[in-house]
Amino acid sequence: MEKAIKITKDGPYIVTGGIPIYEKRIVLRDGLYVWEDGRGLPQSDTYALCRCGRSDDAPFCDGRSHKRFKGQETADRRSYSERANRLEGAGVDLMDDVRCGKAMFCHRHGRSAWDMLKDSEDPEVRNEIIRAACECPAGRTVAVDKDGTVHEDVLEPSIYIVQDEDRGLSSGIYAMGGILILSADGEPYEVRNRVMLCRCGASRDKPFCDATHINSMFKDSRGGSLFKKR
Numbered sequence: 001m002e003k004a005i006k007i008t009k010d011g012p013y014i015v016t017g018g019i020p021i022y023e024k025r026i027v028l029r030d031g032l033y034v035w036e037d038g039r040g041l042p043q044s045d046t047y048a049l050c051r052c053g054r055s056d057d058a059p060f061c062d063g064r065s066h067k068r069f070k071g072q073e074t075a076d077r078r079s080y081s082e083r084a085n086r087l088e089g090a091g092v093d094l095m096d097d098v099r100c101g102k103a104m105f106c107h108r109h110g111r112s113a114w115d116m117l118k119d120s121e122d123p124e125v126r127n128e129i130i131r132a133a134c135e136c137p138a139g140r141t142v143a144v145d146k147d148g149t150v151h152e153d154v155l156e157p158s159i160y161i162v163q164d165e166d167r168g169l170s171s172g173i174y175a176m177g178g179i180l181i182l183s184a185d186g187e188p189y190e191v192r193n194r195v196m197l198c199r200c201g202a203s204r205d206k207p208f209c210d211a212t213h214i215n216s217m218f219k220d221s222r223g224g225s226l227f228k229k230r
């Protein structure tokens with residue numbers, strides 16, 4: 001079956017095509033945000049991921065807890081290039097569509113990609129901006145050279161169930177590697193290398209994450225054990 005994530009009306013994401021799924025924790029190590037492994041998750045060809053945030057079997061849909069969920073898709077469906085602004089730096093430009101899950105990979109050693117732009121003539125700073133842009137799981141930022149060359153890592157189609165250990169809460173679903181995402185109305189979204197989907201159920205930009213899980217201190221039904229200190 002085709003590798004795809006199908007959004008169901010007021011229900012879960014149906015994932016097809018044997019896309020590998022991992023739980024990953026965002027942790028801050030020596031000034032850099034990095035991924036570390038979480039618990040192992042069962043693998044299967046097809047599975048249903050919770051979209052409402054209430055499942056007792058997170059990250060999977062439990063088949064019942066979404067009964068009163070209203071999951072209307074509200075995201076702007078124009079392409080990234082139509083939605084994003086191009087911010088000019090001396091050595092590299094930064095595209096930014098402001099679709100943000102606040103995963104913080106755009107910050108490196110205490111500086112944001114936007115702050116570094118003014119110093120991007122320096123090759124080291126330029127490389128930091130490119131890394132910051134490429135590692136954003138929401139795909140908010142894309143680094144582009146003056147000649148139009150787009151910097152993008154090659155990512156295998158995979159799904160990360162994100163736990164934000166730095167904040168002590170659960171985050172979205174990082175879908176990487178150009179996975180087709182189909183709306184509940186059957187229309188495809190633009191295929192992108194990096195996309196963060198909402199799994200707390202409260203995003204105002206569904207199906208995408210807009211970081212509302214931070215305000216609501218979302219913890220999925222299995223995430224609590226990850227955050228023992230809090």
Ligand code: FES
Binds near residue numbers: 054066
């Ligand atoms: S979508 Fe089914 S329990 Fe959340």
